[in-house]
Amino acid sequence: MTPRITEDAKAEARLRLLEAAAAHFARQGLDGASIDAIAIDAGYAKGTIYNYFEGKTQLFLEVIAEGARRAASRYAKVESRGTVRDRLIALAEADVSVVRDEEAFQKVVVREALSFRPETYPAIVAHLAPYLDQVEAVMADGTRAGEIRGDRPTPQLALLFVGTLALLYVQHWGSGGAWPSLDEIPTLAVTDFLDGAAPRGST
Amino acid sequence: MTPRITEDAKAEARLRLLEAAAAHFARQGLDGASIDAIAIDAGYAKGTIYNYFEGKTQLFLEVIAEGARRAASRYAKVESRGTVRDRLIALAEADVSVVRDEEAFQKVVVREALSFRPETYPAIVAHLAPYLDQVEAVMADGTRAGEIRGDRPTPQLALLFVGTLALLYVQHWGSGGAWPSLDEIPTLAVTDFLDGAAPRGST
């Protein structure tokens, strides 16, 4: 009758497990991570994970979903005003701020996104969708306003932009943070995406 | 002294194993692939793999190395003349042609590169080095000739260009070939890289 622990406590336990899982999955991937180690890291015994998640794969998907949830709340607050450049910078900064604060979760998501595995594809798409939608909206506005060359469909542009961000994260993590730093990623992504490497006014 | 034929046979066996391994690693990843299945696909029994390679991980690294070797021979033949644009296109085309002909090997390499795992990082860097060097040379020339904006170090530019290629491959494979096709990747990569999405002539 009287619940042994409150709903809040349960939610907290769940969260602890998700955080630990994210850290492990980020470091070792789905296969490499060990349920046992995750549980212990979260301060629980092996079995407890199974009180909260169906199994390892399910846990992995929930990590992605949680990553999405946390990101979504940030994206929602992004100002949508100004030039395409300003708006893209704002979006990129929102994404970077998510990555900074939830590095483990986002590492999992980015790696998984770039691996295109059928098992996790739907979860990834769901994760990306809200962000992609906002980017696409900016692209559409930019195309209309002539701020973006109209020779490529907006969905492709959005993918390229988001892909560029992912690429920069990969380079950031892969280089051990040497280059690029998280701080410079928004400018880097937007400048490269919009302006390219050729001098303006050439060609 | 050493019978020539034996050496050849050994090399051939090794190659057969590498090809089979590449196919399996490309499809299933390092963890998912099975030593047994690889051996059988190559026409050998499990044990034989251990006559040629130290173990699974070593085999994986050798697949990457072999991928590098094959690619390097192609890169070496790339004409390096004309504008930066032309030379980058030529390099991108060389890379695409490698991907087309050795899809399994390159899938393994690209995926691994984008997974930023410390264990395979050195192998990946070694793999990329020759290609990266050529790209960097073009960038350096381009910067000198004013064909490329001088506000970013050439190594970074090279990384971005190569990363863009990787991104496009991943999107190609992930979409089941829907977009982009291999054919359009060189133009796509070079145009985006050089020109960006903003209309030429704008700020």
Added chain:
Amino acid sequence: MTPRITEDAKAEARLRLLEAAAAHFARQGLDGASIDAIAIDAGYAKGTIYNYFEGKTQLFLEVIAEGARRAASRYAKVESRGTVRDRLIALAEADVSVVRDEEAFQKVVVREALSFRPETYPAIVAHLAPYLDQVEAVMADGTRAGEIRGDRPTPQLALLFVGTLALLYVQHWGSGGAWPSLDEIPTLAVTDFLDGAAPRGST
């Protein structure tokens, strides 16, 4: 002093748990049944079972004991008059009526009896004893009266008779009720037991 109601409530809870347990054990056996499912079926949570029973095995044994208790009360009412045949029929009918009304409990008992497991052997013997005693009494009377061939000890005869009943139940359940039906079991058991398959009057 002790509140009457509490005692009753306890007894009722215990019974609810036993009923649920019997149903599960009958369907899934000792190993296959789940403490959790039993508790839920009884309207309680897992932990409650441990307020009433030592553990799973103990619960199983108590199911057998409860089965015995219920059967015993029926056996006690069996008329013991007439020929051996009549009395055996009456006893068999009493047993069948128990099986009909308490199928789950008796399934557990019969199956366990036929599985000859040392762990549960004592419980099974205790369960059977009262019934076996009555059957044996009939056998003894019958032997004395010449209604039964005197060439076999009465305890053995009793065991054979009870075993035949068990066998018929098992065949009834195993055939999904096809053959024999519960109704025909008493006659079947007694006829086979007393008369055999050879024509009367033959050797």
Added chain:
Amino acid sequence: MTPRITEDAKAEARLRLLEAAAAHFARQGLDGASIDAIAIDAGYAKGTIYNYFEGKTQLFLEVIAEGARRAASRYAKVESRGTVRDRLIALAEADVSVVRDEEAFQKVVVREALSFRPETYPAIVAHLAPYLDQVEAVMADGTRAGEIRGDRPTPQLALLFVGTLALLYVQHWGSGGAWPSLDEIPTLAVTDFLDGAAPRGST
């Protein structure tokens, strides 16, 4: 090319595993037995079992099948001459001799037969079929010759006879061999089955 061990050695290993498995399943049942313990008892490591059998359940079924195979060869040699009584005795003796020599296997089979579990039912039926067929043939002949009362279908008679044997085995094992002994089972089964407990000549 050269097989590491001969086919014979493989067959022997398989047999050793089956024997060990039979012993364990006879003692502990399907659920209670441990794959690990079986392997060790057979002189192998855990993993080896999986080189010969799909899994625990499959191993269990193969034990039944092996029990059937061994029994079948004995049944095939049974003389089919003389009176119904003689022929049934011969069949019962053949079965008892199987049980004597392959006690573990037959314990598994008998227990499983009496449990009517859907998972193993087909295997059991296959096991029993050849024996049941022979018994039925005798019944049919006996009915025709008037040696058996014609008031019950021969399939039912066969089932009852085989069931009686099973019952006697159960009682033999359950009593720790006290009663009945294996030796007396054939006479016991046939006499009871044919003549019953009522004195010949009575109603």
Added chain:
DNA sequence: AATGAATGAGAATTCATTCAT
């Protein structure tokens, strides 16, 4: 050099049991 049977560490998962609330 090739084989493939044997191995056993390792992993995921289950679930009876405990016990704080």
Added chain:
DNA sequence: AATGAATGAATTCTCATTCAT
């Protein structure tokens, strides 16, 4: 008395690796 979250021993099964032939 009832609860159900936490536990962790136990179990099955996998598969890279070894090594006798």
